[in-house]
Amino acid sequence: MNRHNRQTSILQSGAITQSLELLQSLGDLTKIPGLKGIAGIIGVLVENSNATDRNREEWTSLINDVGALAVAVTGAVQDCGGHLENDILDHIANLCNKLEHVKDSLLALTDRNLALRGADQSRDAIILRRLDRDIQQCTDIFTMQCSTSIVKEVRRSEKGYSEILEGIKEVREMLLNDIKSESSKVNKSLCLQRMHDQPLLPLPRNLIGRREELERVVNTILEAQNAARIALLGTGGIGKTALASQVILDERIAERFGNRRYFIACDAANNKDDLLNLVSSKFNIKGDQLQKQVIKKLNQDKTILVLDNFESPWETIASRSEVENFLTLLTSEAENLTLLITMRGSQRPAAGKVAWTHPFIQLQPLDMESAKQLLKSVVDYPDNDPNVEGLLEAVECLPLAVELLGAQMETDSPKILLQRWQVEQSSMLTRFGTHHQSLDTSIQMSINSSRMTSAALDLLKVLSLLPDGVELKQLSDVFSSLKEPKKALATLLHISLAYYDRNKRIRVLSPIRSHMVFYHFPEYKNIVPILTYYMGLVQLTASLGGPQGIGIVKRIIPEIGNLHAVVNLVLGPKLTQYVEDNLLHGAIRAAIDLSRFFRYTELGNTETLKLALSIVSEKMSDEILKADILYNMAWSIRNSEREGLCRKAMTIYEETNNLSGQAECNWLLSKIYKGNKRNHDKASQHMKIALSIARRSGNKHCEAKCLASLSELTYHEGDVEVALQQSQDALQLFRPLEDYTNIGITLLFIGKIENNRSRYSQSLQYLNEAKNFLKKAGAYTHELTVWIELGDVWQHRGNFLEAQKAYEQVWAVVQERGLEKSYHAAYAWLSLAEAAAGLQDETTSRKWLDKAMEMFEAKRIVHGRLFCEIVYGDLAIDRGAEGYDEAAIWYRKAVKDSRLTQAVNDEALANLKYGILRTAQSEIELGLRHLMTALVLYRKSDNTAGVGKGLFRLGGLLEKMGERTGAVSVLEAAWVVCRGTEAVVELSECGRERERLTGNAWK
Template sequence: MRALELAHNMTAYNDIADVKKELQVLNQSATTNITINLDVCSVPPPKPDVFHGRDDSVKSLVEKVIEHSTQQAAANLGILGNGGLGKTSLAQTVMWERPIVERFGPRRFFLSCEPLVDATGVGAALGKLFDVPASKDILQGIITHLESHSRTLLVLDNLETVWLVPDDRARSQLELLLRRLAAIPTLTLIITSRGIVLPRGIRWANVASATLEPFSAEAALQTFDDIAGSSENDDKTERAAVVELMKDVDYMPLAVTLLAQLAQCGEKPSALLRHWKKSHTAMLKTDPLASGRETNVAASIAVSIKLLTAGSNDKEPLQLLSICAHLPAGLRTSVFGQLEPHFEDLDSARRSLKALSLISVGAQDELRMLSPIRHFVLSAHQMTADHLAAMRRIYFDIAASAPRGPSEEFTTKSTDVAAEYENLNVFLLHLINTEEPSQSLVDAVTAISHYAYWIAPSVTLLVALRNRLDGHALWLAECCQNIGRIYIHLNEYASASDALLQASEIFNRIGDRWWVAYCTLLLGECQRAQGFYEVAVQRYTAARDTFLELQDHLNASLCLMRLGDVAFYQEKYEDAKQYITLGRSAFTGESEHRLYAAHCTLSLGEIYTEEGNFAVAETELQTAQSEYQALGDQFGIGQCMRLLGDLRRRQRDFLSAEELLVSAREQFIRMGRPLDQANGIYYIGLLRRDQGRTQEALEAFRTAAQICERIEASGTLENCRLEIAGLGNVEM
C-alpha cells in the first residue's frame, strides 16, 4: 500500500534516485513481514483527497518554509486552533505541495504525538522515525542524524497531548526538547497543537497567522458536496437543509466532514437537520462504537475540556465557559463587567479559555464559542447557582429596557436589547424549560416579545412559556393573548384565533371585562384579514361597546378605525372616511398613539386613491410615510410604499410604480408577513397587466393566490382569481 502511495507521488520528487531508494526499503519491509507503525513512519501521510478553504494558509506556510530553508536558519512554524479545525489536514497538505517535495524530497517526516505521553516518548519515536540506533543519549543521536543532512522537514502533530499537561516538569522537558530541535539549522519544524499558544523559547516564523479559523460558508459547502456526493442542483429543500446545517455548526471543519459522511451513508440533509436541532453535538459522530476525536466531535471537544481542567483546582475557567455557552451571540464586555464581582479572577479565566481556543474574541470584543462546543458545554456543564442568579438579574434588566413599540427613540432605546436579542431568546428559553414560572420571568418574556413584534415577530418563547403555566390563570391568559396578537402579525389567523379564544375564555372566567374586549377586538382583526367582514363588524362593535362602558375612549376609537377599514373593503368609502376620521381625531396629539393616527392617515390615502382623488391621496400617503419613518415602523413604511406604488401605476408612471412595489414586497418578505407579501405581488400583477405583460401578470396573480390559499386569506384570493380569469380570456 505504501509503495503504491509513494509511486503515485514520484513525479513530485526532484531526485529519482531517492525515490528508488525508498521503494527498495519499502519492498524489503514488505518481504520481511515487519509490522509498520503508522504513527512512526518514514513516508508522510497522504494529502487529504478533500481539502477546501485553506489555500491562503497553505501558500503562506509553503512560502515561509521555502524562504527560511534557503537561509542559514530553517523555519519553525505552528498550526494552532481548537480541535476539529483541520490542523492535521493542513500540515499533511503542506507536506505534499510541489515546492516542499522538490525542496525536501524524502526528508519529510510526520510524527503523531497522540499516542505518546512525554518528552521521552517523543524522543524514542523520533529515534525510530530517523532510524537512530538506541543509546543512552538518543537526543544526541537524533541531532547528529539531522545535522548530517542538508535539510529535513519534521511535522509534530497533536503536540498538545505531550505539551499541555499538568506536570510542569514534563512540560518543561518537552519544551527543552523542542528548543534543541529548533536550534538545528537544517531542520524545518512544524507543530500542530490545540489552543493559541506556541511553545516558549523558540522563534516562530508565523506567530500572527498560526491560528486557524473555521471554514468559510463556501468551503464548508464544497467539502460537504465532495464527501456526500451532493451539489447545489439537488432538491431545493434538501439543499436548503445543507446550507442551514453548515451555518448551524458554525462551519466547523470536523462537524462539516462528519455530517457529510452521514449524508454519504444515505441520511437526507433534512433528516440530519432535524436530528441536529434535537441532539446537537451528540449526533456529530460517524461510528457509534468509537470514541476517537476524528469520528466524534464531542470526543474532540472533551479533549480540550480535559486539558482545561487537568491538574488544576481552579474551577473558574469552566464556570465562565458554562456562562458563555448560554450566549450564542457572545458575552459582551458590558455583561462581562457585571459578572466580575462574582469571580475571583475573571480575566484569568478568560485567558485560560482563549489559550485553548475554547472561546474566541469577536469584532466587538465579545467572547464567542463555536456552536458544537457551545452545545456540548450546555449539556455537560451547568452554571453555579450564584452565576445563574447574576445572569438572571442582568438579562431581566436588559429585557425590561426594551421599547414596547415604535417611537422616535426606538432605535436609541434598542441598543442593548438589539445586541443581546439572540442571547435573550436562548437564555430565557433555558429558564422557561428549567425553572418554575415567576412574575419576573413572565415579565421578561412578555417584554422581549413586545419588542420582537416590531422587528422579528416570534411566538417561540411565549409558546414555551404557555406550556409551563398550568395553575397560573392570569399569566396563562395574558400569554395566550400575546401569542394571538403575534400570530395575527404573522398572518397565521387560525392559530391566532385559537390562542385568543383560549385567552378570552380565561379572562371571562376571572371577570376581567377589559381583556375580554381586547381579545374580541383582536378576533375581529382575524376575521377582517380573512375577508369575513360581517363577523369582523360584530366583533369590533361588541368590543367598542365594552370599551365605552369602561370609559376607555382610545380603544373605542381603535375599534372605529377598524370598522372604517372594513367599510373600505366593502367599498363603502363615505362610511369608511367617517369612521377613520373620527378615529384619527381621537389619536391625534396622543404621543402613545401616533402609530394609530398614522394608520388612519394611510387608510384615508388608500380611500382617496380608490376614489380617483390622486392629489389628496398622495398627500395623505406621504404624510403617513413620514410619520412611520419617524417612528421606525418598517411595516408601515412598507404599506406606504405599496400604496404609493399603486398610485403611480394608476397615474401610468410605471417606472416609479415598479420601484416602489418591488421594494414593498421585499420589505414584507424580510418581515415574514405572507399576506402582505401576497398583496404586494398582487399589485405587481396589476402593474404587469397594465403594461400589457400578460404572462408575467398571470404568474404574479397565481403566486399571490397560492400564498392566500395557504393562509386562508379569502379577500385577496378572490381578487387574484378574478384577475386570472380576466387575463385567461385575453390569452384565448
C-alpha cells in the same frame, strides 16, 4: 415515580454508565475528595454483577439502586456547580465509607460463588436483598442531607431577590435613557435579519478528502431512474453534514433542481411533530393539515431535500415508528422528491419501507494524508513535526476531531496535545465504550487547555447561556460579577471556545454551549447579573410603537434569542430552588412582552409563552395573569386554536369583572372573524361590543383601536364617509397617547381610501405621513405596506417608473430586514411584477409573479393570489387575441377568489377585468353582467376612478351592440365622473374614444 419504575428507567437509559463517567470527570475537575472513590466502588459492583449468572433478579435490582445512588450524587454536585460546602463534603465521605462495606460484602459473595459451585442460591439472594436495602437507605439519607444543606444555602441567598428586582428596574431605565439619547442617530444600515432562521442552503464546508464520496453521491442522484433516496451514515464528527452541504451546493445539482434545494438541520427535533414543524417552517407552510401541504409542496416540481442529523427525531424509541411512517410517506407520495439524510450510526431508518438507493454510503475516517491537509487548513504546523501523525492517529483521523485539535494547536504544541490525549482519551473511551463523545472529548480538551484560566471558564459558563452572544461593550454590564471579563475573553478567543460572528458579537458554538450547560452549569451568583440585565431589557417592549420605537427595536433584535433563553431559564427546572414567586411572575410577564415583540417584528417565537402558561396553570393561582397569557397566545398564533384561546381568556375576564380584558378579547374576536367574509356580521358585532366596553372602562387605547378597526369594517360595508370619520376619531385618541404605530396604520388606511377615490394628492400626503410615523416606531412590516400603496398611487396616475421605484424600495426593505421567507416578500414580488407589466416587460413580470404566486399558494393568502391571477390575465391579454383564452381562465379564478375577500374594490376590479375580456370576445351578455357588477361595487366604495373605468368600458360595449348614441352618452358621463378627480388616465381614454366616435374633441 415508584422505585421499580425508577430502576427500570435508570437501567434502560444508561444512567449508571453516564453517572459513573460524570463522577469521574467531576472528580478530576473539582478535586472533591470521594467522588472518584465512589465512582470506582460503583464500577467494581457493576463489573462483578456481570461475572455471575446466579440470582439475576436480585443482582439487577441491586445494580439499579446503585445507579440511582450514582444519579443522586451526580445531581448533588451539579446542583452546587462543583463548589460544595463542608457539610455536603462530609455527606459524600460518609457515603463512601458505607459503600466500602457494601463492596467488601459483594466481593466476598462473588468469590464464594466462584469457588463453591454448589453454594446456597437462596441464601445468596437474601444477602443481595439486604445489601440492596442498605444502598436504598444510603441513597435516601444522602438525598435528604444534601437537600437540607442546599436549602440552607438558598435561604442565605434570599436576601438578594429584592436587589435583583431593583436591578431589573434600573437596567430598564438605563437602557431606555440610552435609546432616547441615541434616537437621533438612527443607523440607516441596521440589519434586521432573522437571527435564528436557517438559511435556505448551507454555507460551503471544508471537504478535504471527500472528493470520491461527493462524486458517488452526485452521480447517484443524476443517474437514478427515479428520484434517489440516499442515507449518509457514520459516526459523529465523520463529516456527513459537510458532504451533504457540498452535494446540495454542487453546480450539477443546482442545475438539476434550481431553487428547489432545501437543507434542514434536524437537531432540534425530538419526534415526528417536531420534524414536521421544521419541514413546514422551511417551506413557509402554516395552518392546518401541515403534512398534506408539505406533500403538495414537494410534488410541485423536482426537489432535493436534505434532512441533516436525522437521528435526533429518530433515536427516541417512543416516537421512532411515527418518524419512520412520516419518512415513508414523503418517499412514497412525493414522487419528485430526491431525499438525502445524514444520520449517526449504521442503521437506515424505515428499512424495508423506504427504497434506499444503492450503493449504500457509510463514511469512514480520513486517510492520513487527507487528515494532514485538513489540519493544515486549520492551523499552520511544521511538516516535520513527528507528533502530528501520532496525534492524528490518536483521534483516528476523525474530521471533526482533527478540526478541533487544529484549533488547540494555536496555543498548545502537538507534543503536549498528544500527551494530554493519551491520558484523557484513553480514560474516556474506557468509561464510555463508544466514539459518541468524541465531540465532548475535544471540547473538554479545550477547556483543559494550559491557557485556560478559572476566570475564562466562568465567562464561558455564562456566555453559554446566551445563544446570540454579546457585544464587547456589554461584557461588564451583562457579566458584572466576573473579574476582568475582557482578559478572560481573550483567553477564550485564543483557544477557539468563543468567536466573533459577522455582526461582531461574541458567541459560543452551539455544541460547546450544550456541553457547558450540561457539565459546567454556572454558579447562581454569576447568573444573577444576566437575569438582571435581560429582564430589564425585555421591559423595553412596553414602550414599543412610541417615539423611541426604532431605538427599542434596534436594541432588542440582536438579543431576541438571549431574551427567550433567559426567560426560559427562569421558568425552567435548573433554577427552581432559587426562583421566588416575584421573579417567576416577572419572567411570565416577560414572556408576554416577548410575544408582543414577535407580533411586532415577526422575530422570536411563541414557545416561551406556552411554557409560561404551563407554569401559571401548575404553580400559580393568578387568574388574570393566565387570561393575559391566553389572550396574547390567541393574538400571536395563526391557526384554528385562536378563537378558543380568546374565549377562554374572555371567560376569566368576565368572572373577574375585568372590563379592559373583555374589551380587548372582543376586539380580537372581531379581528379573527374579519378574516372570513361570511363572518362579517360577527366581526362587526364584536367590534361594537368592544368599543362600548372600552369606553365604559376608560381604556382610551383600546377605544382608539376599536374605532380604527371599525372604520375598516364600515368601509367594506360601503359607508365611506362614516369610515373616514371613525378613522379621524381614532387618530384624535392615538395622537395624545403617542402611539406612533397605530397613528401610522390609521393614516395608511385613510391614504388607501383616498387612493381608491382617485384623490391621489391627498393619498400621497397621508401615506408619506404614515411612512414617517411607522419608521420612527420601528414598525417596518407596516412601513412595507405604505411603500406598496405609494407604488399603487403612482401606477394609478400612469407613472409606472415612479411606481417601480416604490416597489423596488419594498424589496430592498424586505432584504434588509431578512424577510425573504415571509409573505411580505411575496407582496414585494407581486408589486415588482405589476410595475414590469405596466412597462410591457413580460419576462421580468413573470419572473416576479411566479415567485409571488408560489408563496401565496403555500401560505394560502387569497388576497395575494387574487392579484397574481389578475396580472397573469393582463399579461395574456397583452399578447392580443391569442391570449384571450388564457386570460379568461385567470380572470375567472380572480372573480371567484375576490368573493372570498372583504375587499369591495378587489372584487370590483376582478369583475371589471373579466367583463372587459368577455366584451372583447363578443360575449356581450356575459360582459355586460360583469361590467355592471363592477360599477355597483365601485359605486358602493365611492371609487370614482373605478366608476369612470366601468362607464368607459360600458360605452365600448354599447358601441359593439350598435348603440353608437348610447355609447357617446355613457362616455360623456364617464368624463363628468372623472373630471372631478385626478384620474387622468381615465380622462384621457374617455377623450380619445369620444373624439373617435363623434369626430369632435372635448372642450
